[in-house]
Amino acid sequence: MLTKEELEEYCKTARESYLPHISIDCVVFGFHEGLLKVLLLTVKNEGGWYLPGGFVLKDEPIELSANRILKERTRLDEIFLQQFHVFGDPQRSKQHFDMYKDMLPPKDNWFTNRFLTIGYYALVDFCDVNPSPDQFAATCSWCDLNDLPELKLDHALILKTALDTLRLQLNYQPIGYNLMQKEFTMPELQKLYETILDKKLDRRNFQRRMLGFGILKRSEKPRKGGAHKAPFLYSFDLENYEAALKEGFKGGW
Amino acid sequence: MLTKEELEEYCKTARESYLPHISIDCVVFGFHEGLLKVLLLTVKNEGGWYLPGGFVLKDEPIELSANRILKERTRLDEIFLQQFHVFGDPQRSKQHFDMYKDMLPPKDNWFTNRFLTIGYYALVDFCDVNPSPDQFAATCSWCDLNDLPELKLDHALILKTALDTLRLQLNYQPIGYNLMQKEFTMPELQKLYETILDKKLDRRNFQRRMLGFGILKRSEKPRKGGAHKAPFLYSFDLENYEAALKEGFKGGW
DNA sequence: TACTCTTGTGTCAAAAATACACTATCGGCG
DNA sequence: CGCCGATAGTGTATTTTTGACACAAGAGTA
Numbered sequence: 001m002l003t004k005e006e007l008e009e010y011c012k013t014a015r016e017s018y019l020p021h022i023s024i025d026c027v028v029f030g031f032h033e034g035l036l037k038v039l040l041l042t043v044k045n046e047g048g049w050y051l052p053g054g055f056v057l058k059d060e061p062i063e064l065s066a067n068r069i070l071k072e073r074t075r076l077d078e079i080f081l082q083q084f085h086v087f088g089d090p091q092r093s094k095q096h097f098d099m100y101k102d103m104l105p106p107k108d109n110w111f112t113n114r115f116l117t118i119g120y121y122a123l124v125d126f127c128d129v130n131p132s133p134d135q136f137a138a139t140c141s142w143c144d145l146n147d148l149p150e151l152k153l154d155h156a157l158i159l160k161t162a163l164d165t166l167r168l169q170l171n172y173q174p175i176g177y178n179l180m181q182k183e184f185t186m187p188e189l190q191k192l193y194e195t196i197l198d199k200k201l202d203r204r205n206f207q208r209r210m211l212g213f214g215i216l217k218r219s220e221k222p223r224k225g226g227a228h229k230a231p232f233l234y235s236f237d238l239e240n241y242e243a244a245l246k247e248g249f250k251g252g253w
Numbered sequence: 254m255l256t257k258e259e260l261e262e263y264c265k266t267a268r269e270s271y272l273p274h275i276s277i278d279c280v281v282f283g284f285h286e287g288l289l290k291v292l293l294l295t296v297k298n299e300g301g302w303y304l305p306g307g308f309v310l311k312d313e314p315i316e317l318s319a320n321r322i323l324k325e326r327t328r329l330d331e332i333f334l335q336q337f338h339v340f341g342d343p344q345r346s347k348q349h350f351d352m353y354k355d356m357l358p359p360k361d362n363w364f365t366n367r368f369l370t371i372g373y374y375a376l377v378d379f380c381d382v383n384p385s386p387d388q389f390a391a392t393c394s395w396c397d398l399n400d401l402p403e404l405k406l407d408h409a410l411i412l413k414t415a416l417d418t419l420r421l422q423l424n425y426q427p428i429g430y431n432l433m434q435k436e437f438t439m440p441e442l443q444k445l446y447e448t449i450l451d452k453k454l455d456r457r458n459f460q461r462r463m464l465g466f467g468i469l470k471r472s473e474k475p476r477k478g479g480a481h482k483a484p485f486l487y488s489f490d491l492e493n494y495e496a497a498l499k500e501g502f503k504g505g506w
Numbered sequence: 507t508a509c510t511c512t513t514g515t516g517t518c519a520a521a522a523a524t525a526c527a528c529t530a531t532c533g534g535c536g
Numbered sequence: 537c538g539c540c541g542a543t544a545g546t547g548t549a550t551t552t553t554t555g556a557c558a559c560a561a562g563a564g565t566a
Binding site for chain 2: 553554555561562564565
Protein backbone atom coordinates (compact mmCIF):
# COMPACT_ATOMS: atom_id res chain seq x y z
CA MET A 1 0.00 0.00 0.00
CA LEU A 2 1.21 3.44 -0.88
CA THR A 3 1.65 6.31 1.54
CA LYS A 4 -0.05 9.58 0.81
CA GLU A 5 3.13 10.98 -0.69
CA GLU A 6 3.68 7.95 -2.87
CA LEU A 7 0.08 8.11 -4.01
CA GLU A 8 0.44 11.78 -4.89
CA GLU A 9 3.55 10.99 -6.87
CA TYR A 10 1.85 8.07 -8.60
CA CYS A 11 -1.18 10.14 -9.56
CA LYS A 12 1.00 12.89 -10.93
CA THR A 13 2.96 10.44 -13.05
CA ALA A 14 -0.21 8.73 -14.16
CA ARG A 15 -1.74 11.99 -15.33
CA GLU A 16 1.39 12.81 -17.25
CA SER A 17 1.89 9.37 -18.78
CA TYR A 18 -1.48 7.77 -19.32
CA LEU A 19 -4.62 8.50 -21.23
CA PRO A 20 -7.25 9.52 -18.70
CA HIS A 21 -10.45 7.53 -18.16
CA ILE A 22 -9.19 4.43 -19.94
CA SER A 23 -7.93 1.27 -18.40
CA ILE A 24 -7.21 -2.25 -19.48
CA ASP A 25 -8.12 -5.40 -17.62
CA CYS A 26 -6.81 -8.78 -18.52
CA VAL A 27 -8.30 -12.18 -17.95
CA VAL A 28 -5.35 -14.55 -18.11
CA PHE A 29 -6.38 -18.15 -18.57
CA GLY A 30 -4.16 -21.08 -17.82
CA PHE A 31 -4.82 -24.79 -17.66
CA HIS A 32 -3.30 -27.05 -15.05
CA GLU A 33 -4.10 -30.52 -13.84
CA GLY A 34 -7.38 -30.55 -15.65
CA LEU A 35 -8.57 -27.22 -14.29
CA LEU A 36 -8.97 -23.81 -15.86
CA LYS A 37 -7.16 -21.13 -13.91
CA VAL A 38 -7.26 -17.34 -13.90
CA LEU A 39 -4.61 -14.96 -12.75
CA LEU A 40 -5.87 -12.74 -9.94
CA LEU A 41 -4.33 -10.37 -7.47
CA THR A 42 -5.09 -8.92 -4.09
CA VAL A 43 -4.30 -5.51 -2.71
CA LYS A 44 -2.91 -5.00 0.72
CA ASN A 45 -5.39 -3.89 3.37
CA GLU A 46 -8.33 -4.68 1.13
CA GLY A 47 -10.54 -7.66 0.89
CA GLY A 48 -11.40 -9.01 -2.54
CA TRP A 49 -9.48 -9.76 -5.67
CA TYR A 50 -8.78 -7.91 -8.91
CA LEU A 51 -7.98 -8.87 -12.43
CA PRO A 52 -4.55 -7.64 -13.47
CA GLY A 53 -4.91 -4.34 -15.22
CA GLY A 54 -3.30 -1.07 -16.05
CA PHE A 55 -3.43 2.00 -18.21
CA VAL A 56 -2.60 3.13 -21.71
CA LEU A 57 0.42 5.31 -22.31
CA LYS A 58 -0.39 8.49 -24.15
CA ASP A 59 1.23 7.37 -27.36
CA GLU A 60 0.92 3.62 -27.09
CA PRO A 61 -1.23 1.28 -29.20
CA ILE A 62 -3.65 -0.48 -26.88
CA GLU A 63 -2.47 -3.93 -27.91
CA LEU A 64 0.96 -2.99 -26.66
CA SER A 65 -0.51 -1.65 -23.44
CA ALA A 66 -2.13 -4.98 -22.77
CA ASN A 67 1.11 -6.76 -23.54
CA ARG A 68 3.09 -4.49 -21.32
CA ILE A 69 0.68 -4.91 -18.45
CA LEU A 70 0.82 -8.66 -18.71
CA LYS A 71 4.55 -8.75 -19.06
CA GLU A 72 4.81 -7.08 -15.69
CA ARG A 73 2.73 -9.81 -14.07
CA THR A 74 3.77 -12.90 -15.96
CA ARG A 75 7.27 -12.06 -17.25
CA LEU A 76 6.02 -13.41 -20.55
CA ASP A 77 6.40 -11.72 -23.87
CA GLU A 78 4.48 -12.65 -26.99
CA ILE A 79 1.34 -13.59 -25.15
CA PHE A 80 -1.76 -14.56 -27.09
CA LEU A 81 -4.09 -11.68 -26.37
CA GLN A 82 -7.58 -11.05 -27.61
CA GLN A 83 -9.63 -7.97 -27.06
CA PHE A 84 -13.18 -8.92 -26.24
CA HIS A 85 -15.24 -6.07 -24.80
CA VAL A 86 -15.27 -2.56 -23.42
CA PHE A 87 -17.01 -2.02 -20.14
CA GLY A 88 -18.29 1.51 -20.00
CA ASP A 89 -20.80 1.91 -17.22
CA PRO A 90 -20.10 5.16 -15.36
CA GLN A 91 -20.71 3.38 -12.06
CA ARG A 92 -18.32 0.55 -12.70
CA SER A 93 -15.18 2.12 -11.32
CA LYS A 94 -16.71 4.15 -8.53
CA GLN A 95 -15.27 1.95 -5.80
CA HIS A 96 -11.84 1.55 -7.32
CA PHE A 97 -9.12 1.05 -4.73
CA ASP A 98 -11.22 2.06 -1.77
CA MET A 99 -8.30 2.66 0.50
CA TYR A 100 -7.00 5.46 -1.67
CA LYS A 101 -10.37 7.10 -2.09
CA ASP A 102 -10.17 9.60 0.70
CA MET A 103 -6.46 10.13 0.68
CA LEU A 104 -6.50 12.75 -2.04
CA PRO A 105 -9.17 15.13 -3.26
CA PRO A 106 -11.01 13.82 -6.32
CA LYS A 107 -9.45 16.22 -8.77
CA ASP A 108 -5.96 15.01 -7.91
CA ASN A 109 -6.88 11.41 -7.37
CA TRP A 110 -6.42 9.24 -10.41
CA PHE A 111 -8.39 6.42 -8.81
CA THR A 112 -11.61 8.31 -8.35
CA ASN A 113 -11.88 9.02 -12.05
CA ARG A 114 -14.35 7.26 -14.25
CA PHE A 115 -12.67 4.54 -16.27
CA LEU A 116 -13.79 2.70 -19.32
CA THR A 117 -11.94 -0.55 -19.29
CA ILE A 118 -10.97 -2.57 -22.30
CA GLY A 119 -11.15 -6.28 -21.61
CA TYR A 120 -8.50 -8.58 -23.03
CA TYR A 121 -8.25 -12.25 -22.47
CA ALA A 122 -4.96 -14.03 -22.63
CA LEU A 123 -4.12 -17.68 -23.04
CA VAL A 124 -0.86 -18.86 -21.59
CA ASP A 125 0.92 -22.04 -20.76
CA PHE A 126 0.37 -22.33 -17.04
CA CYS A 127 3.85 -23.69 -16.46
CA ASP A 128 5.55 -20.74 -18.14
CA VAL A 129 4.09 -18.24 -15.75
CA ASN A 130 5.55 -17.12 -12.52
CA PRO A 131 2.94 -14.67 -11.22
CA SER A 132 4.52 -11.62 -9.69
CA PRO A 133 2.77 -8.77 -7.89
CA ASP A 134 3.35 -5.14 -8.74
CA GLN A 135 3.50 -2.00 -6.68
CA PHE A 136 -0.20 -2.16 -5.83
CA ALA A 137 -0.65 -5.87 -5.49
CA ALA A 138 -0.03 -7.80 -2.33
CA THR A 139 -0.26 -11.14 -4.04
CA CYS A 140 -0.69 -12.38 -7.57
CA SER A 141 -1.68 -15.96 -8.10
CA TRP A 142 -3.61 -18.50 -10.10
CA CYS A 143 -7.15 -19.16 -8.97
CA ASP A 144 -9.30 -22.07 -9.90
CA LEU A 145 -12.17 -21.03 -12.10
CA ASN A 146 -14.53 -23.31 -10.21
CA ASP A 147 -13.60 -21.85 -6.92
CA LEU A 148 -13.30 -18.13 -7.45
CA PRO A 149 -12.92 -15.67 -4.62
CA GLU A 150 -15.02 -12.54 -4.51
CA LEU A 151 -13.96 -10.04 -7.14
CA LYS A 152 -13.94 -6.27 -6.77
CA LEU A 153 -15.50 -3.73 -9.11
CA ASP A 154 -17.14 -5.37 -12.09
CA HIS A 155 -14.35 -7.85 -12.46
CA ALA A 156 -16.65 -10.81 -11.99
CA LEU A 157 -18.63 -9.58 -15.00
CA ILE A 158 -15.47 -9.08 -17.00
CA LEU A 159 -14.31 -12.56 -16.17
CA LYS A 160 -17.65 -14.08 -17.07
CA THR A 161 -17.72 -12.22 -20.36
CA ALA A 162 -14.23 -13.41 -21.14
CA LEU A 163 -15.23 -16.99 -20.47
CA ASP A 164 -18.30 -16.70 -22.65
CA THR A 165 -16.16 -15.30 -25.42
CA LEU A 166 -13.66 -18.09 -25.00
CA ARG A 167 -16.39 -20.67 -25.41
CA LEU A 168 -17.73 -18.96 -28.46
CA GLN A 169 -14.30 -18.65 -30.04
CA LEU A 170 -13.20 -22.16 -29.30
CA ASN A 171 -13.82 -23.07 -32.89
CA TYR A 172 -11.96 -20.30 -34.60
CA GLN A 173 -9.16 -19.26 -32.32
CA PRO A 174 -6.00 -21.23 -31.54
CA ILE A 175 -7.17 -21.85 -28.03
CA GLY A 176 -5.82 -25.31 -27.61
CA TYR A 177 -2.49 -24.27 -28.97
CA ASN A 178 -1.97 -21.46 -26.53
CA LEU A 179 -3.18 -23.18 -23.40
CA MET A 180 -1.45 -26.52 -23.72
CA GLN A 181 2.20 -27.24 -23.25
CA LYS A 182 4.24 -28.08 -26.31
CA GLU A 183 3.52 -31.77 -25.95
CA PHE A 184 0.36 -33.19 -24.52
CA THR A 185 -1.79 -36.28 -24.68
CA MET A 186 -5.15 -36.58 -26.32
CA PRO A 187 -6.96 -37.07 -22.99
CA GLU A 188 -5.33 -33.89 -21.70
CA LEU A 189 -6.52 -31.92 -24.71
CA GLN A 190 -9.97 -33.40 -24.35
CA LYS A 191 -10.01 -32.39 -20.72
CA LEU A 192 -9.25 -28.82 -21.76
CA TYR A 193 -12.17 -28.75 -24.13
CA GLU A 194 -14.44 -30.34 -21.57
CA THR A 195 -13.40 -27.81 -18.99
CA ILE A 196 -13.94 -24.81 -21.22
CA LEU A 197 -17.24 -26.09 -22.48
CA ASP A 198 -18.21 -27.51 -19.12
CA LYS A 199 -19.51 -30.74 -20.56
CA LYS A 200 -18.35 -34.28 -21.16
CA LEU A 201 -17.27 -35.31 -24.60
CA ASP A 202 -17.01 -38.77 -26.05
CA ARG A 203 -13.40 -39.95 -26.08
CA ARG A 204 -13.47 -41.67 -29.44
CA ASN A 205 -15.42 -39.03 -31.25
CA PHE A 206 -13.22 -36.32 -29.83
CA GLN A 207 -10.13 -38.07 -31.03
CA ARG A 208 -11.49 -38.74 -34.47
CA ARG A 209 -12.57 -35.16 -34.88
CA MET A 210 -9.35 -33.61 -33.61
CA LEU A 211 -7.23 -35.83 -35.80
CA GLY A 212 -9.57 -35.09 -38.66
CA PHE A 213 -8.58 -31.45 -38.55
CA GLY A 214 -5.07 -32.49 -39.41
CA ILE A 215 -3.54 -30.02 -37.02
CA LEU A 216 -1.86 -32.48 -34.68
CA LYS A 217 1.40 -34.32 -34.98
CA ARG A 218 1.85 -37.54 -33.06
CA SER A 219 5.19 -37.93 -31.39
CA GLU A 220 7.18 -41.14 -31.65
CA LYS A 221 7.32 -41.89 -27.99
CA PRO A 222 4.42 -42.04 -25.59
CA ARG A 223 4.33 -40.45 -22.17
CA LYS A 224 5.59 -42.98 -19.65
CA GLY A 225 5.34 -42.75 -15.91
CA GLY A 226 1.62 -42.97 -15.26
CA ALA A 227 0.29 -46.09 -13.63
CA HIS A 228 -1.61 -46.95 -16.77
CA LYS A 229 -1.25 -47.47 -20.43
CA ALA A 230 1.11 -44.87 -21.81
CA PRO A 231 -0.75 -42.31 -23.95
CA PHE A 232 0.73 -40.90 -27.12
CA LEU A 233 2.15 -37.43 -27.08
CA TYR A 234 0.94 -34.87 -29.60
CA SER A 235 1.98 -31.40 -30.58
CA PHE A 236 0.34 -28.87 -32.82
CA ASP A 237 1.32 -28.69 -36.44
CA LEU A 238 1.45 -24.94 -36.50
CA GLU A 239 1.34 -24.58 -40.24
CA ASN A 240 -1.82 -26.63 -40.61
CA TYR A 241 -3.28 -25.03 -37.53
CA GLU A 242 -3.02 -21.54 -38.95
CA ALA A 243 -4.54 -22.71 -42.19
CA ALA A 244 -7.42 -24.42 -40.40
CA LEU A 245 -8.11 -21.34 -38.33
CA LYS A 246 -8.52 -19.25 -41.45
CA GLU A 247 -11.31 -21.57 -42.49
CA GLY A 248 -12.76 -21.88 -39.05
CA PHE A 249 -13.20 -25.37 -37.75
CA LYS A 250 -16.41 -26.74 -39.05
CA GLY A 251 -19.33 -27.24 -36.77
CA GLY A 252 -19.35 -26.72 -33.05
CA TRP A 253 -19.30 -28.85 -29.95
CA MET B 254 -18.23 23.81 -41.77
CA LEU B 255 -17.66 25.76 -38.60
CA THR B 256 -16.02 29.15 -38.34
CA LYS B 257 -13.08 29.58 -36.03
CA GLU B 258 -15.34 31.00 -33.35
CA GLU B 259 -17.82 28.18 -33.66
CA LEU B 260 -15.01 25.67 -33.53
CA GLU B 261 -13.63 27.27 -30.40
CA GLU B 262 -17.03 27.12 -28.83
CA TYR B 263 -17.50 23.52 -29.88
CA CYS B 264 -14.14 22.46 -28.49
CA LYS B 265 -14.84 24.17 -25.24
CA THR B 266 -18.19 22.46 -24.88
CA ALA B 267 -16.68 19.16 -25.91
CA ARG B 268 -13.99 19.39 -23.28
CA GLU B 269 -16.60 20.17 -20.68
CA SER B 270 -19.09 17.54 -21.73
CA TYR B 271 -17.25 14.57 -23.14
CA LEU B 272 -14.66 12.11 -21.97
CA PRO B 273 -11.41 12.99 -23.68
CA HIS B 274 -9.66 10.62 -26.07
CA ILE B 275 -12.67 8.40 -26.56
CA SER B 276 -15.00 8.32 -29.49
CA ILE B 277 -17.63 6.02 -30.86
CA ASP B 278 -18.09 5.07 -34.48
CA CYS B 279 -21.12 3.26 -35.78
CA VAL B 280 -21.49 1.02 -38.75
CA VAL B 281 -25.18 1.10 -39.55
CA PHE B 282 -26.28 -1.70 -41.81
CA GLY B 283 -29.45 -1.69 -43.79
CA PHE B 284 -30.80 -3.95 -46.49
CA HIS B 285 -32.66 -2.70 -49.49
CA GLU B 286 -33.53 -4.21 -52.83
CA GLY B 287 -31.19 -7.08 -52.30
CA LEU B 288 -28.21 -4.95 -51.36
CA LEU B 289 -26.45 -4.33 -48.08
CA LYS B 290 -26.16 -0.64 -47.31
CA VAL B 291 -24.14 1.37 -44.85
CA LEU B 292 -24.86 4.81 -43.51
CA LEU B 293 -22.06 7.23 -44.36
CA LEU B 294 -21.61 10.95 -44.23
CA THR B 295 -19.50 13.61 -45.85
CA VAL B 296 -18.12 16.79 -44.42
CA LYS B 297 -18.27 20.07 -46.21
CA ASN B 298 -15.07 21.16 -47.94
CA GLU B 299 -13.52 17.74 -47.50
CA GLY B 300 -13.23 14.79 -49.78
CA GLY B 301 -13.96 11.36 -48.40
CA TRP B 302 -16.60 9.87 -46.23
CA TYR B 303 -16.94 9.11 -42.54
CA LEU B 304 -18.86 6.65 -40.46
CA PRO B 305 -21.30 8.38 -38.16
CA GLY B 306 -19.69 8.87 -34.81
CA GLY B 307 -19.55 10.96 -31.71
CA PHE B 308 -18.32 11.16 -28.17
CA VAL B 309 -19.19 9.87 -24.73
CA LEU B 310 -20.72 12.22 -22.19
CA LYS B 311 -18.83 12.34 -18.95
CA ASP B 312 -21.44 10.43 -17.04
CA GLU B 313 -23.03 8.38 -19.76
CA PRO B 314 -22.91 4.60 -20.25
CA ILE B 315 -21.29 3.93 -23.59
CA GLU B 316 -24.25 1.94 -24.88
CA LEU B 317 -26.36 5.04 -24.41
CA SER B 318 -23.76 7.16 -26.17
CA ALA B 319 -23.96 4.94 -29.19
CA ASN B 320 -27.73 5.08 -29.09
CA ARG B 321 -27.75 8.83 -28.76
CA ILE B 322 -25.33 9.25 -31.64
CA LEU B 323 -27.44 7.09 -33.88
CA LYS B 324 -30.64 8.71 -32.89
CA GLU B 325 -29.28 12.00 -34.15
CA ARG B 326 -28.62 10.48 -37.56
CA THR B 327 -31.46 8.07 -38.00
CA ARG B 328 -34.21 9.45 -35.74
CA LEU B 329 -34.57 5.88 -34.52
CA ASP B 330 -34.74 4.81 -30.95
CA GLU B 331 -34.27 1.25 -29.74
CA ILE B 332 -31.77 0.35 -32.37
CA PHE B 333 -30.11 -3.03 -32.32
CA LEU B 334 -26.54 -2.16 -31.45
CA GLN B 335 -23.57 -4.39 -30.93
CA GLN B 336 -20.18 -3.36 -29.72
CA PHE B 337 -17.53 -5.16 -31.71
CA HIS B 338 -14.04 -3.69 -31.32
CA VAL B 339 -11.93 -0.87 -30.00
CA PHE B 340 -9.49 0.72 -32.37
CA GLY B 341 -6.60 2.10 -30.43
CA ASP B 342 -3.71 2.86 -32.70
CA PRO B 343 -2.23 6.24 -31.74
CA GLN B 344 -1.90 7.13 -35.42
CA ARG B 345 -5.48 6.38 -36.32
CA SER B 346 -6.99 9.76 -35.57
CA LYS B 347 -4.07 11.93 -36.56
CA GLN B 348 -5.80 13.26 -39.64
CA HIS B 349 -9.18 13.78 -38.07
CA PHE B 350 -11.13 16.62 -39.65
CA ASP B 351 -8.19 18.04 -41.57
CA MET B 352 -9.84 21.36 -42.16
CA TYR B 353 -9.97 22.13 -38.46
CA LYS B 354 -6.43 21.02 -37.82
CA ASP B 355 -4.69 24.36 -38.12
CA MET B 356 -7.50 26.53 -36.99
CA LEU B 357 -6.73 26.18 -33.30
CA PRO B 358 -3.56 25.30 -31.42
CA PRO B 359 -3.40 21.61 -30.51
CA LYS B 360 -4.01 22.09 -26.82
CA ASP B 361 -7.34 23.80 -27.48
CA ASN B 362 -8.27 21.71 -30.46
CA TRP B 363 -10.43 18.74 -29.62
CA PHE B 364 -9.89 17.26 -33.05
CA THR B 365 -6.15 16.95 -32.84
CA ASN B 366 -6.37 14.75 -29.77
CA ARG B 367 -5.69 11.07 -29.89
CA PHE B 368 -8.93 9.09 -29.89
CA LEU B 369 -9.59 5.49 -29.14
CA THR B 370 -12.77 4.66 -30.92
CA ILE B 371 -15.28 2.07 -29.87
CA GLY B 372 -16.87 0.39 -32.84
CA TYR B 373 -20.57 -0.46 -32.78
CA TYR B 374 -22.53 -1.99 -35.53
CA ALA B 375 -26.22 -1.40 -35.87
CA LEU B 376 -28.87 -3.27 -37.78
CA VAL B 377 -31.87 -1.29 -38.89
CA ASP B 378 -34.82 -1.61 -41.16
CA PHE B 379 -33.73 0.43 -44.15
CA CYS B 380 -37.19 1.82 -44.70
CA ASP B 381 -37.44 3.21 -41.19
CA VAL B 382 -34.44 5.44 -41.58
CA ASN B 383 -34.37 8.95 -42.83
CA PRO B 384 -30.69 9.82 -42.74
CA SER B 385 -30.07 13.31 -41.47
CA PRO B 386 -26.77 15.17 -41.27
CA ASP B 387 -25.56 16.91 -38.12
CA GLN B 388 -23.62 20.08 -37.55
CA PHE B 389 -20.45 18.66 -39.06
CA ALA B 390 -21.92 16.62 -41.83
CA ALA B 391 -22.76 17.97 -45.24
CA THR B 392 -24.64 14.87 -46.27
CA CYS B 393 -25.68 11.66 -44.66
CA SER B 394 -26.80 8.82 -46.84
CA TRP B 395 -26.95 5.14 -47.52
CA CYS B 396 -24.09 3.70 -49.54
CA ASP B 397 -24.00 0.40 -51.27
CA LEU B 398 -21.55 -1.95 -49.65
CA ASN B 399 -20.36 -3.15 -53.03
CA ASP B 400 -19.67 0.31 -54.21
CA LEU B 401 -18.10 2.15 -51.33
CA PRO B 402 -16.55 5.56 -51.66
CA GLU B 403 -13.17 6.27 -50.13
CA LEU B 404 -13.35 6.44 -46.35
CA LYS B 405 -11.36 8.78 -44.13
CA LEU B 406 -9.26 7.85 -41.12
CA ASP B 407 -9.37 4.14 -40.41
CA HIS B 408 -13.04 3.96 -41.17
CA ALA B 409 -12.53 1.45 -43.96
CA LEU B 410 -10.92 -0.85 -41.44
CA ILE B 411 -13.71 -0.30 -38.97
CA LEU B 412 -16.28 -1.07 -41.62
CA LYS B 413 -14.48 -4.21 -42.71
CA THR B 414 -14.16 -5.40 -39.13
CA ALA B 415 -17.85 -4.79 -38.57
CA LEU B 416 -18.71 -6.82 -41.64
CA ASP B 417 -16.45 -9.67 -40.57
CA THR B 418 -18.11 -9.63 -37.18
CA LEU B 419 -21.54 -9.61 -38.77
CA ARG B 420 -20.67 -12.69 -40.79
CA LEU B 421 -19.33 -14.47 -37.76
CA GLN B 422 -22.33 -13.60 -35.67
CA LEU B 423 -24.91 -14.46 -38.28
CA ASN B 424 -25.59 -17.67 -36.43
CA TYR B 425 -26.08 -16.37 -32.95
CA GLN B 426 -27.41 -12.84 -33.27
CA PRO B 427 -30.88 -11.84 -34.44
CA ILE B 428 -29.49 -10.44 -37.61
CA GLY B 429 -32.31 -11.40 -39.87
CA TYR B 430 -34.82 -10.05 -37.47
CA ASN B 431 -33.33 -6.59 -37.26
CA LEU B 432 -32.58 -6.08 -40.92
CA MET B 433 -35.81 -7.28 -42.46
CA GLN B 434 -39.13 -5.58 -42.45
CA LYS B 435 -41.87 -7.08 -40.33
CA GLU B 436 -43.08 -9.28 -43.14
CA PHE B 437 -40.90 -10.69 -45.83
CA THR B 438 -40.70 -13.58 -48.22
CA MET B 439 -38.34 -16.50 -48.05
CA PRO B 440 -36.44 -15.42 -51.17
CA GLU B 441 -35.93 -11.99 -49.63
CA LEU B 442 -34.52 -13.47 -46.46
CA GLN B 443 -32.31 -15.75 -48.47
CA LYS B 444 -31.04 -12.80 -50.43
CA LEU B 445 -30.06 -11.13 -47.17
CA TYR B 446 -28.05 -14.14 -46.08
CA GLU B 447 -26.46 -14.44 -49.48
CA THR B 448 -25.51 -10.80 -49.42
CA ILE B 449 -23.97 -10.89 -45.99
CA LEU B 450 -22.10 -14.10 -46.67
CA ASP B 451 -21.33 -13.11 -50.22
CA LYS B 452 -22.21 -16.49 -51.64
CA LYS B 453 -25.11 -18.27 -53.29
CA LEU B 454 -27.23 -20.60 -51.24
CA ASP B 455 -29.49 -23.34 -52.43
CA ARG B 456 -33.10 -22.24 -52.36
CA ARG B 457 -34.57 -25.50 -51.13
CA ASN B 458 -31.94 -26.20 -48.52
CA PHE B 459 -32.15 -22.66 -47.23
CA GLN B 460 -35.88 -22.94 -46.81
CA ARG B 461 -35.67 -26.31 -45.11
CA ARG B 462 -33.06 -25.07 -42.68
CA MET B 463 -34.75 -21.78 -41.86
CA LEU B 464 -38.08 -23.43 -41.25
CA GLY B 465 -36.28 -26.09 -39.24
CA PHE B 466 -35.25 -23.49 -36.69
CA GLY B 467 -38.91 -22.93 -35.96
CA ILE B 468 -38.46 -19.19 -35.71
CA LEU B 469 -40.66 -18.17 -38.60
CA LYS B 470 -44.40 -17.79 -38.82
CA ARG B 471 -46.03 -18.09 -42.20
CA SER B 472 -48.71 -15.57 -42.89
CA GLU B 473 -52.07 -16.55 -44.35
CA LYS B 474 -51.86 -14.46 -47.45
CA PRO B 475 -49.05 -14.39 -49.96
CA ARG B 476 -47.49 -11.25 -51.38
CA LYS B 477 -49.33 -10.36 -54.56
CA GLY B 478 -48.30 -7.85 -57.15
CA GLY B 479 -45.21 -9.38 -58.67
CA ALA B 480 -45.39 -10.73 -62.17
CA HIS B 481 -44.87 -14.25 -60.92
CA LYS B 482 -46.07 -16.83 -58.48
CA ALA B 483 -46.96 -15.09 -55.24
CA PRO B 484 -44.53 -15.99 -52.48
CA PHE B 485 -45.65 -16.57 -48.92
CA LEU B 486 -45.07 -13.89 -46.35
CA TYR B 487 -43.22 -14.74 -43.15
CA SER B 488 -42.52 -12.94 -39.93
CA PHE B 489 -40.29 -13.84 -37.03
CA ASP B 490 -41.75 -15.69 -34.10
CA LEU B 491 -39.96 -13.57 -31.56
CA GLU B 492 -40.40 -15.93 -28.67
CA ASN B 493 -38.87 -18.86 -30.48
CA TYR B 494 -36.24 -16.63 -31.99
CA GLU B 495 -34.97 -15.53 -28.59
CA ALA B 496 -34.92 -19.11 -27.40
CA ALA B 497 -33.04 -20.28 -30.48
CA LEU B 498 -30.48 -17.52 -30.11
CA LYS B 499 -29.69 -18.66 -26.61
CA GLU B 500 -28.76 -22.04 -28.01
CA GLY B 501 -27.00 -20.64 -31.02
CA PHE B 502 -28.20 -21.88 -34.36
CA LYS B 503 -26.49 -25.11 -35.08
CA GLY B 504 -23.82 -25.30 -37.72
CA GLY B 505 -22.80 -22.53 -40.03
CA TRP B 506 -23.31 -21.60 -43.63
C1' DT C 507 -54.93 -19.31 -73.48
C1' DA C 508 -50.19 -19.89 -73.86
C1' DC C 509 -45.85 -18.17 -72.17
C1' DT C 510 -42.40 -16.77 -68.84
C1' DC C 511 -40.68 -16.24 -64.66
C1' DT C 512 -40.53 -17.28 -59.84
C1' DT C 513 -41.95 -19.96 -55.99
C1' DG C 514 -42.92 -24.29 -53.48
C1' DT C 515 -41.80 -28.85 -52.53
C1' DG C 516 -39.53 -34.11 -52.10
C1' DT C 517 -36.01 -37.49 -52.70
C1' DC C 518 -31.71 -39.57 -52.89
C1' DA C 519 -26.77 -39.84 -51.89
C1' DA C 520 -22.91 -38.37 -49.24
C1' DA C 521 -20.98 -36.73 -45.12
C1' DA C 522 -20.99 -35.97 -40.32
C1' DA C 523 -22.31 -36.83 -35.74
C1' DT C 524 -23.47 -40.06 -32.30
C1' DA C 525 -23.58 -44.20 -29.63
C1' DC C 526 -21.26 -47.95 -28.22
C1' DA C 527 -17.51 -52.34 -26.72
C1' DC C 528 -13.48 -54.55 -26.99
C1' DT C 529 -8.38 -54.95 -26.75
C1' DA C 530 -3.76 -53.30 -25.22
C1' DT C 531 -0.49 -51.77 -21.94
C1' DC C 532 1.31 -49.64 -17.92
C1' DG C 533 2.41 -49.76 -12.85
C1' DG C 534 1.32 -51.77 -8.49
C1' DC C 535 0.61 -55.47 -5.56
C1' DG C 536 0.43 -60.02 -3.70
C1' DC D 537 6.28 -62.90 -11.79
C1' DG D 538 1.79 -62.98 -12.83
C1' DC D 539 -2.65 -60.89 -11.87
C1' DC D 540 -5.40 -56.66 -11.19
C1' DG D 541 -7.06 -52.14 -11.92
C1' DA D 542 -7.11 -48.36 -14.44
C1' DT D 543 -6.57 -45.73 -18.60
C1' DA D 544 -5.63 -45.47 -23.65
C1' DG D 545 -6.27 -46.88 -28.40
C1' DT D 546 -9.28 -48.25 -32.03
C1' DG D 547 -13.74 -49.52 -35.50
C1' DT D 548 -18.45 -50.04 -36.73
C1' DA D 549 -23.34 -49.55 -37.08
C1' DT D 550 -27.04 -46.09 -36.76
C1' DT D 551 -28.95 -41.71 -37.05
C1' DT D 552 -28.85 -37.04 -38.41
C1' DT D 553 -27.52 -33.46 -41.32
C1' DT D 554 -26.06 -31.59 -45.44
C1' DG D 555 -25.86 -31.03 -50.32
C1' DA D 556 -27.33 -31.82 -54.97
C1' DC D 557 -30.95 -31.96 -57.93
C1' DA D 558 -36.03 -31.60 -61.04
C1' DC D 559 -40.60 -30.82 -61.63
C1' DA D 560 -45.21 -28.85 -60.75
C1' DA D 561 -47.97 -24.64 -59.59
C1' DG D 562 -49.43 -19.88 -59.80
C1' DA D 563 -49.40 -14.85 -61.31
C1' DG D 564 -49.09 -11.59 -64.56
C1' DT D 565 -48.43 -10.53 -69.59
C1' DA D 566 -48.90 -10.84 -74.47
